[in-house]
Amino acid sequence: MHLALQTFVGQLPTAALYALIGVGFVIVYRGTRVLNFAQGTLALLGGYLFYSIAVSAHVPFWPAVVLSVVASMLLGASIYSLMLRPLLGETAILLVMLTIALNIILGALDLILWGGATRFVNVPGAKTILHFPEGVSITALDIAVVISVAAVLTAFGVLLKWSRFGSHMRAAAENPLLATYRGINVSTLAAMTWAIATAGAGLAGVIYGATNGLAPSAGNALGFAAFPAVILGGLDSVGGALIGSVILAEIQGFAVSYLGGRYSDVVGYLVLLLVLIISPTGLFGSREIARL
Amino acid sequence: MNIDLRKASPQLGGGGAVRVKRRRALGLTSTGLAVAGLLMAACGSSSSSTGTTSSSAVSGTYVVGSTGDLSGPAAAVGGALRNGYQAYFSYVNDHGGINGHKVKLIALDDGSNPTNGVANTKQLTQIDHVNAELVFLSTVLVAAAPVLEASKTPTISQGITTSLVSPPNPYMFAGDVVIGAEAAPVVNFAATVAGSSPVKVGIMSLQVADNANYVAKTEQLIKAKGWQMVNYQQVPMSATTAAPESTAVAAANPNLVIMALPEPWVISAVQALRQQGFTGPIVNYDGGSAYSTLKTLADPNFYVIRAFPYDVAGQPSPGPEFTKFVAAAKAASDDPNTGFFINGYIQAWVLGHALSQCGYPCSGQKLSTVLSSLNLNTGGLTYGNWSYSSSSHVGIHEIRFWHWDTSLSQPAAVSGLLPIGS
Numbered sequence: 001m002h003l004a005l006q007t008f009v010g011q012l013p014t015a016a017l018y019a020l021i022g023v024g025f026v027i028v029y030r031g032t033r034v035l036n037f038a039q040g041t042l043a044l045l046g047g048y049l050f051y052s053i054a055v056s057a058h059v060p061f062w063p064a065v066v067l068s069v070v071a072s073m074l075l076g077a078s079i080y081s082l083m084l085r086p087l088l089g090e091t092a093i094l095l096v097m098l099t100i101a102l103n104i105i106l107g108a109l110d111l112i113l114w115g116g117a118t119r120f121v122n123v124p125g126a127k128t129i130l131h132f133p134e135g136v137s138i139t140a141l142d143i144a145v146v147i148s149v150a151a152v153l154t155a156f157g158v159l160l161k162w163s164r165f166g167s168h169m170r171a172a173a174e175n176p177l178l179a180t181y182r183g184i185n186v187s188t189l190a191a192m193t194w195a196i197a198t199a200g201a202g203l204a205g206v207i208y209g210a211t212n213g214l215a216p217s218a219g220n221a222l223g224f225a226a227f228p229a230v231i232l233g234g235l236d237s238v239g240g241a242l243i244g245s246v247i248l249a250e251i252q253g254f255a256v257s258y259l260g261g262r263y264s265d266v267v268g269y270l271v272l273l274l275v276l277i278i279s280p281t282g283l284f285g286s287r288e289i290a291r292l
Numbered sequence: 293m294n295i296d297l298r299k300a301s302p303q304l305g306g307g308g309a310v311r312v313k314r315r316r317a318l319g320l321t322s323t324g325l326a327v328a329g330l331l332m333a334a335c336g337s338s339s340s341s342t343g344t345t346s347s348s349a350v351s352g353t354y355v356v357g358s359t360g361d362l363s364g365p366a367a368a369v370g371g372a373l374r375n376g377y378q379a380y381f382s383y384v385n386d387h388g389g390i391n392g393h394k395v396k397l398i399a400l401d402d403g404s405n406p407t408n409g410v411a412n413t414k415q416l417t418q419i420d421h422v423n424a425e426l427v428f429l430s431t432v433l434v435a436a437a438p439v440l441e442a443s444k445t446p447t448i449s450q451g452i453t454t455s456l457v458s459p460p461n462p463y464m465f466a467g468d469v470v471i472g473a474e475a476a477p478v479v480n481f482a483a484t485v486a487g488s489s490p491v492k493v494g495i496m497s498l499q500v501a502d503n504a505n506y507v508a509k510t511e512q513l514i515k516a517k518g519w520q521m522v523n524y525q526q527v528p529m530s531a532t533t534a535a536p537e538s539t540a541v542a543a544a545n546p547n548l549v550i551m552a553l554p555e556p557w558v559i560s561a562v563q564a565l566r567q568q569g570f571t572g573p574i575v576n577y578d579g580g581s582a583y584s585t586l587k588t589l590a591d592p593n594f595y596v597i598r599a600f601p602y603d604v605a606g607q608p609s610p611g612p613e614f615t616k617f618v619a620a621a622k623a624a625s626d627d628p629n630t631g632f633f634i635n636g637y638i639q640a641w642v643l644g645h646a647l648s649q650c651g652y653p654c655s656g657q658k659l660s661t662v663l664s665s666l667n668l669n670t671g672g673l674t675y676g677n678w679s680y681s682s683s684s685h686v687g688i689h690e691i692r693f694w695h696w697d698t699s700l701s702q703p704a705a706v707s708g709l710l711p712i713g714s
Contacts, residue, residue, distance in 0.1 A: 002543065003539070003540070003543040006539050006542075006543065006568060007536065007539050007540075010535055010536065010539050010564065010568075011536065013535075014532070014533060014535070014536075017532070107363065108363065111362070111363060111367060111371065115371060116362070116367045116368040116369070116370065116371025116372055117368055117371075117372060117584065117627075117630045117631060118368055118555040118556050118582070118584060118631070120559075120584060120587075120588045122588075126563070127563075127566075129566070129567050135569070137567050137568055137569060138567065139563070139567055208532070211533070211560065212532070212533055212556050212559055212560050213555060213556040213559050213584075213588065214556075215367075215368045215555065215556050216363075216367045216368060216371075217364065217365040217366070217367060217368065218532070218556065220365075221365075221530060221531075221532050222532060224530065225530070225532050252536065253536040253539070256525070256536035256537055256539070256540055257536065257539055257540045257543070258540075260524075260525060260526065260540075261499070261525040261526045261527050261528060261531070261534075261536070261537045261540075262499060262526045262528065264528060264531065264536065265528055265530055
């Protein structure tokens with residue numbers, strides 16, 4: 001019982017990380033129909049920005065978090081405006097190629113700017129351990145991560161579902177021509193979509209840096225870890241990405257606890273395959289998703 | 293449905309010729325990929341310490357090649373090794389070179405991919421005609437070994453494998469301790485900190501081939517001591533954290549944990565173990581002995597095996613060569629305590645001394661002979677002499693254990709010098 005509970009609780013921060021990156025995939029896909037393969041590297045870049053602001057520039061922790069998320073947001077908008085916008089209306093494969101190129105460019109920039117060594121940031125609460133019944137324990141930092149991510153994802157959900165921005169985004173994604181005739185600036189909307197998704201990724205990078213340390217290889221690892229969760233939940237569903245993240249993280253955690261570390265990827269991807277065989281668009285994805 | 297937004301929407305600047313737009317789009321994508329390629333090249337292509345021509349025979353320089361991961365999953369280690377090589381050869385070149393000849397380093401990126409490593413090695417041996425090669429990963433080395441052997445190119449490798457040094461391949465030399473050989477000192481040291489019996493051991497290791505040998509030997513030694521192995525977890529390289537594996541290990545109630553985890557996994561592994569109430573000693577291999585690891589964890593009950601000293605403030609220097617190493621690192625704007633930087637520096641240092649004894653010009657066969665009988669006082673770079681022999685191509689023979697001293701806020705040695713076998 002202890003192991004099961006500890007595994008479940010212990011995997012919640014990992015699920016939160018997957019969700020934050022995964023929702024970025026979904027938002028960009030929903031808003032611009034682009035599958036962004038640079039999402040993990042953008043997350044890592046956010047972490048490195050946080051490192052530079054907090055450690056190199058000696059900015060206190062919380063202002064550093066805010067600054068790095070804002071910087072990520074601006075980066076996302078810039079990427080869209082400079083690289084994606086000129087290609088609007090092009091085929092999906094071309095846009096996917098562009099995000100792959102972006103992933104390589106950003107990964108190389110990380111190495112050039114921050115070097116190969118693992119970078120660490122001292123974070124308040126990282127070593128404060130809280131104990132619960134059944135011997136379950138979690139650090140104060142992990143609780144803060146889970147609560148923060150839940151709050152951010154709720155805000156994303158409200159923004160997309162209930163706000164004018166969200167309805168415009170849906171309209172632009174479903175029929176850009178009609179949206180434009182209705183006075184929606186599709187281009188600005190898409191830039192904002194990228195900004196929001198990259199801000200989320202940047203926050204994920206901050207969390208990853210605070211809990212694990214930042215290494216150049218982490219970008220692809222984060223992207224590849226979160227992507228199956230998105231596919232599991234459905235590529236165009238924010239709620240699906242969240243649920244997919246929790247399911248995947250917990251399956252991986254339980255596989256490690258009861259079968260061993262070498263089975264975590266195998267079992268995770270096996271479940272993903274089974275779900276896709278039964279429901280090719282994931283658990284909550286719409287049936288309009290194109291086959292790439 | 294594929295909507296041409298700009299064609300459809302005047303607001304987005306539509307109405308232009310589709311073909312022109314496509315060509316521009318393809319051009320932009322090509323440019324993006326080209327920039328990506330250039331950046332990859334900037335990270336991973338050749339770098340020269342002298343800027344002279346590539347042929348040693350023509351230019352009068354020694355040419356040393358290296359292949360390592362500068363952009364892939366192990367770039368943190370590969371980059372630090374390359375910086376260490378570069379720092380030493382820059383130092384040497386600034387001080388008159390070797391036998392009056394400067395050294396050119398050609399550092400290539402293999403991205404941890406053996407195919408790239410073999411291609412790099414062919415370029416280095418057949419086109420650049422290097423005097424010697426420095427190789428990082430064991431998987432790359434194993435793949436490139438036939439090329440190196442055929443071209444009679446002596447090679448010093450961080451990731452040497454047991455199969456290449458036992459029996460010794462004439463052109464393959466270890467640039468660090470062999471991971472499998474760390475098992476005995478780790479288990480023996482663990483016995484001194486494990487406390488009362490029965491000792492129940494949890495093992496955590498990164499899922500790579502070299503570590504499997506270390507774990508297998510550790511298991512044998514644990515059994516021989518009458519200890520009980522209660523849990524063994526392999527952490528995949530794809531894992532973003534080792535916390536789930538720590539949960540499984542902690543649940544088995546060990547009173548000792550032995551690890552073979554480098555950064556970044558070691559951080560989450562140790563923190564998760566402590567979070568779940570494990571207070572016993574943790575002993576890690578030298579791959580996870582970076583200064584930053586000890587500092588981040590600041591855990592006095594976390595021990596690491598180490599073949600090289602740290603640059604610790606307020607302590608007397610271990611020796612004259614170590615002082616030069618610190619100066620060379622600072623001249624290259626590198627932190628001497630960056631994980632694996634010292635490894636790269638020392639491997640270049642050993643090669644430099646072998647080239648010095650070999651003379652100029654220096655054939656691969658002659659250099660191999662020199663290396664096979666090399667016996668160097670490292671002046672504090674290692675804990676004892678660095679010596680190869682015809683029967684052993686492992687140069688390091690002594691190690692010591694370190695931990696984080698919370699009162700000094702820096703690493704401190706917790707053992708005397710201990711032998712490490714080949």
